[in-house]
Amino acid sequence: MKTSQDPMTPNLFQVQRIRRELADTFTLELTAESNNEFPFLPGQFNMIYLFGSGEVPISISGDPAQPNRLIHTIRAVGSVTEGLKSCKSGDMLGIRGPFGSAWPVEQATGQDIVIITGGIGLAPLRPAIYHLLANRQRYGKIVILYGARTPADILFRKELERWRSRFDISVEVTVDQAVSNWSGRVGVVPKLINRADFAPEETTALICGPEIMMRFSVKALQERGVKEDHIYVSMERNMKCAIGFCGHCQLGSQFVCKDGPVFPYSQISSAFRIREL
Amino acid sequence: MVSVEGIDRMISEHPFFSGMEPGYQAMIAGCASNQSFEAGQYLIREGDNADHFYLIRHGAVAIEVHTQGQTSVTLETLHEGDVLGWSWLVPPYHWLFDARAIQLTRVIAIDAACLREKAEADHSLGYELYSRIMPVMSERLSAARLRLLDLYGSPRKGQ
Structure with missing residues (x-):
């Protein structure tokens, strides 16, 4: 209410x-x-x-x-x-x-779920992760792929460790930069997609992070065979009124505050290709 | 520890050589050995001769660069299914970085001089090798360029 x-x-x-x-x-x-x-x-x-x-x-x-x-x-x-x-x-x-709009957690029932996120992009996805884990039996494989700048920049580290210790989901964390005392992965998030264990034709992907990361992640998902209308991205623009009046957050024909922030990629793929937006 | 047991099978199962004509796989197996490295052990040292390259079967390897007096920086980590090293293809065949096992790592080590000789004698094999290595180089170059963008760094001043 x-x-x-x-x-x-x-x-x-x-x-x-x-x-x-x-x-x-x-x-x-x-x-x-x-x-x-x-x-x-x-x-x-x-x-x-x-x-x-x-x-x-x-x-x-x-x-x-x-x-x-x-x-x-x-x-x-x-x-x-x-x-x-x-x-x-x-x-x-x-x-x-x-x-705004929500992650399609109900619509994705029965599917494998791949969550791809970087930096503070994990925060808008955390409610979806809580929901997926609370209703674990309703989904196929759940894969979380997270990237951060350095090991010191890993958000919700303890929670990631807790999720990683579960036997019913897969969590991979990678960083862009590290010194030799870091024993985890170093590399970009999209690279994790190639080897992740999910069935592409039955997968819903949820992506949130810097737009360049999302663009390359979408490309990697498409190369694996994930359908464009099963890929969802969360967009960030300069929201002011939040109800679609002021137009500050307009992205092509969409208002990010009202039509988004979560969009099926198929709905905004053309906007992703317009450099001025 | 070095062993040649089952090397043909390991090569045919490794993603880097998957789908390759069995005759070529057999030629490569003739240059290959099975090796393992404990966590902390170096597979490659900068400046050394690039006389082998490695197909990672299990474990993880950090590609590192060192600066005198400072902790080494990890440029990238490689994992099961990855191929490690291409300086063996580029004269004067010297490694440009260090590679250190960050956990117990099992690899197929391939004798570079042996394989270069076979590729020189059979250019189709050479073409097959290059057409597998080029996508790996392209992917790693693309990843390195993405990381140059510092995607998760401080954004421009916001609200």
Whole structure:
């Protein structure tokens, strides 16, 4: 149940906890001042309003089965997100949402699932991973391929280790740069796709990360034979109103805030090829 | 530890040589041996003669470059099914980087001089070898270029 009917009016949420994830990345745990639950679908985002500073679109990174806690994982890259990084327990924030399309976790029932992600792109996919693991028996093979800049930049490291220790999913992590004390993989994420264990003709792929990484990952998936309309990508643009009015996030004929952020690749493949977009 | 037992089968099963005409596989097997390296052991040292190349059967190898007084940097890791080394194809046949086993690694080692000689005598074999190595080189060059972009580095100033 949404706490406000007007999508332009923020609802008050209180910061319960802030956890540092990486040097520039942190997670906020929020609860509604109204104590209402906050249901959302994996892949959706909120507009977070830091009073006196501004509003930013941030994907929800928590567990959709726990709607009493709203979790956002944020990278501090500008004035608003730097301000959010300085939040303390008890601070109040404005939240509008949830907005946008979701990862097709229901539609993908019975399929093998390949999750391809890099950097902070793991955060918008984490709710989908929680859902897949909570409903493990409904899916075929589950493969998570994650890339980070260095071993120190691996997001949700402990969770990745926990998922990796399960016998019913496959998790591969690779980094772009490392020194010799790192015993894991060094290389790019798309390279992991060639050797991953899944049945291409029965696979749904969920991709979130830098657009170049997504482009090369789509290419690698297509080379393996995954159908274009079974590949989903999460796009990032400059979302402002979040309801398709202002046009700031327009991508070709689509509004990323309203039609996305999760798109079937077949729906936006032409936009991927237009350099000016 | 070196062994030649079952080398024909190992070569035919390795992805790098999969689908190759059995006659060529047999020629390659004549230049091949089965080797294993403990974690931490070097397969290749920068500047040494590139007198072998390796097909990884199990394990993992880090391609490294060292700078005096600093910890070696890992450029890439190679795994089961990968091929390690192409300096054996490029005169003056010296390794450009180090390669270190990061876990117990089993490989098929191929004597480069032996294979170069066979490829020189049979250009069809040479063509077959190059047409398998070129895609690997292309893929690794493409991956190296992607990494130059520093995809996950700090984005331009945002919100």
